Amino acid sequence: MPPPTNYDNEEEGHELRSTHYQPYQQQQNYPVRSQEQNAFGDDSDSEDGHPQQHPIPHRDDQPPEFDVYKDFNNSGVRYTTLLHGNTPDGNKLDNAVNNEIHSPAFNEKGNRTADEDDSFIHPELVDTSASHSRLQANNNNSSDPKSMKDKLSGFKSSKNRWKVGSIIAFVCLACIGAAIYFVIPRQPFISFESRPPSLIRIENNNLIFSARNPTNFSFDAGLDITIDGRPSYLPTRISNFKAIISDLGATNDPIRLATGSIAKSFTASNRNLNPISIDLHFEYTTKLPSDLVWQTWRKACGNIQESTINGTITRPSVQVLILIEFNVLGMIGTKFDSTQLTNVGCPAELPAGAPSF
Template identity: 60%
Template sequence: MAHYQHEQEGDSHELRSTHYQPYNHQQYQHPARIQQHNAFGDDSDSEDEHQQHPAPDDQAPPEFDVYKDFNNSGVRYTTLLHGTADDSKHEHHGDHQSSGKTPHVAAEKALRDRDDDDAAGSFIGAPASPSTSHARLQPGLMPKPSTRKGRLAQLKSGKNRWKIGSVIAFLIIACVGVVVFLLVPRQPFISFENPPTLVRKEENNLVFSAKDPTRFSFDATLDIVLDGRTSYLPTLVRDFRAIVSDLGVTSGTIQVAKSKRAMAFTASTRNLTPLTTDVHFEYSAKLPSDNLWQTWRQACGNIAESTKNGTITRPSLQLVVLVQFSVVGMLGTKSDSTQINNVGCPAELPAGAPSY
């Protein structure tokens, strides 16, 4: 029991008003000096009684002084947070540097090392915390300036790549648009420089009949010029047809002729494209008194019989020429029309033909 109390006294430290009594290793050599202590840590019967302390030993380590500790010139109160006794405080005092570590300092250092080992072992195998605040408190995980600069550089490079990609996409779209603009064919139109004309044929199979059915028919040639210079590439025209209608007799148009056959050709992009197509005129009415039939009968009369004082008195015609065709590379049927005025009849009745 005495030995147990001896160990308890050896491990305890008695804090006085201004001095700290370090561990005295000589107590292990003199167990007889150990006294029975009460609950207040001494052998007195009351906490008011004066405590008895052994005489200071010359070989004992220096005592702790709070004023020296505040001025960084004395022994530290504890070495758990500030290292061993051989720290910067003892560097200014040569008398303390020569002294070795006391058993109390060694015990505190062993306790601190054991706590560090336990703390390190407790983190082995523990899962990493996803908390960003814990990561920010660790110096090793703090983002370095070079890392932040690298991220900024990556962000800038990403923006630059987006800008470069946008420019490249714009250039590609522009090039495709230019190519499409150049390659897409354009519709040719009837030239206004050379209006269409009707030409009489020698073998025209002319027929004017007042019998039932009242009708007329003959063949002629239509000369027409197309303008395909608006296209950058030659335009392939298919199924070209012409339709001729009368415009002067009624308020509307009445078809009187159309092409015999469809044509296919290539419209030039540098010059006008002249065309000649055969058209067949044909019209039927119920009575010879029909206005359209009478107009065409007079317009196609014999020229010699219709000349008076050197002037041909045959009436002229007001016609509309409509062309319909398809273009390779374009959808649907294209068309264009023009009006021709004061047109002479492309046919002539023989002399002595009856007039109705």
């Protein structure tokens, strides 16, 4: 016959409770009839013919319900109470555990450990939570009426700044444009206001008219011309001034006869007219004395006394084209201006008795 069950073996019960979770193991003093169990089970009849009796617990002796949240919050039935019973030693153990769990050092250690574990295992969750917190804070700030008002004020301020900047930029551009308008020089031109351009005879002009091969003529003369620089708001600096004289009467195409230049640069006034005198050198070469240009200029430059009949000078005049070229400081490229002169007397005179050919 098996030995009866030992309900008072505390050591054996502790080992069993340590292996399996049993929330309620407090010893209860149930009324038990001391009878031996037979080998055929609890429901089988005993040797004396009487059925096996078991203790029936009272409904008020049921173990209280265990709640893990209440256990964590230190309210309700605790696991240690169920494990060790409501004893002074158990209460001391519970108090010690509660004090250790709720101490600041334990909470700080637990938080630090939890943070380290979370950051080590799930770093993306930590970053996402931080981003979510910032986003939520931004959303809360954006929904705040005061924040919206500040943003609206900032937008208006930036808009006003943009307007002020636009006005300042427009004023600067207008000033630059006005400065350019007044500073940039205008091109001077030949003026006929005071006197028209004229060819001037000079002494010792080295006059030569030759009918020999090659047929040619050459002499020196001068050009008086007036330059008008008043279109500019500032005086105009002129350089590389050059004058070209071409014949227009003998042929249909202009024939270059003379050139002259001013070596140094000069300043043309913007208030008054600027008279200029240029030294010219005429030179023309052809094959035969019958050349139309050579014949025209030979007659135009004949002796005045011999060509005067009844007090009238009968020698013919010539028609020329005056072309000037120059550079202006502040302007790009070479500038040009030209004019035509008709009924112009030759700026040279052959001596008396010169052959007429």
